[in-house]
Amino acid sequence: MHQQQEESPTLTVAEAKEIAGIGMSQMYAAIKEGTIPSLRIGRRILIPRKKFMALLNGEAA
Numbered sequence: 001m002h003q004q005q006e007e008s009p010t011l012t013v014a015e016a017k018e019i020a021g022i023g024m025s026q027m028y029a030a031i032k033e034g035t036i037p038s039l040r041i042g043r044r045i046l047i048p049r050k051k052f053m054a055l056l057n058g059e060a061a
Helices: 013-020 024-033 049-056
Strands: 010-012 039-041 044-048
Touching: 010 013, 010 049, 013 024, 013 044, 013 049, 044 049
Parallel strands: none
Antiparallel strands: 010 044, 039 044
């Protein structure tokens, strides 16, 4: 039986920057200004996968 691995609903900042093809400082700047949606849990910053991918695909306003 083939079992499909479920994708995590969030991305780390490092994963998101790789997908976007930008540098880490650009990524943090976009998060800080609110261009890239993010969640802060304690000191950790996570990027909601669906919202981020929609943003990259031009689907987010």
